[in-house]
Amino acid sequence: MTVISAQPYDYELPEDSNIALIVIDMQRDFMELGGFGDILGNDVSLLQAIVPTLKRLLDGCRSRHLPIFHTTEGHQPDLSDCPVSKLKRGKGKLTIGDAAPMGRILVLGEPGNGIIPELAPLPGEIVISKPGKGAFYNTNLEPLLKERNVTHLLITGVTTEVCVQTTMREANDRGYECLLVEDATESYFPEFKRSTLEMVRAQGGIIGWTATTDRVLQGLRSWSNPAIV
Numbered sequence: 001m002t003v004i005s006a007q008p009y010d011y012e013l014p015e016d017s018n019i020a021l022i023v024i025d026m027q028r029d030f031m032e033l034g035g036f037g038d039i040l041g042n043d044v045s046l047l048q049a050i051v052p053t054l055k056r057l058l059d060g061c062r063s064r065h066l067p068i069f070h071t072t073e074g075h076q077p078d079l080s081d082c083p084v085s086k087l088k089r090g091k092g093k094l095t096i097g098d099a100a101p102m103g104r105i106l107v108l109g110e111p112g113n114g115i116i117p118e119l120a121p122l123p124g125e126i127v128i129s130k131p132g133k134g135a136f137y138n139t140n141l142e143p144l145l146k147e148r149n150v151t152h153l154l155i156t157g158v159t160t161e162v163c164v165q166t167t168m169r170e171a172n173d174r175g176y177e178c179l180l181v182e183d184a185t186e187s188y189f190p191e192f193k194r195s196t197l198e199m200v201r202a203q204g205g206i207i208g209w210t211a212t213t214d215r216v217l218q219g220l221r222s223w224s225n226p227a228i229v
């Protein structure tokens, strides 16, 4: 049994479990000046601060041969997969599909939809394009996890209280044992991040666990992927 020191109590990986890493929406639209996050008035430097830590976690998971899933939030160029409610929300001067410095906002294939180069997926890692906040809604994430017999998920990325938390709740409802990596997720609103971490692990881990990158990597040192012989 591999154990990761976590809150509200140790996160256990039994011999017959399989763990995967999910990296949510580390895309230029949310991370860089001129992207959607910046256009909405947010300070993107807050999110950039986690990149070195997330890279360290990603590299650690790669070295342990964990399955790795990246997501991006984006829509088809004709916006047919974008609900009108999402398009109209915010009443800002620019919205989803509009032309912006990094191409059309939250549209698949546009420069802003690309994952930041520091965290670029390697061959063999899966990239899921998701139209919603949760990574399970209208995507093939669940069958891909099932194909790999994944039971446990390390969840990271941005933003903590929106796409990260939504994904973790969706995963929890589907029976996955989820651990949110505290210093590998971030929000434009520090108090929302803090509250999300507390919410997740409240009531005996009602949604799951939280732990730091150091603790996760320490725990994974004794982990060997059952799929790798």
Ligand code: C5J
Residues within 6 Å of the ligand: 024, 025, 030, 073, 158, 159, 160, 162, 163, 164
């Ligand atoms: C948002 C996200 N905040 N990835 N998306 O709209 O959290």
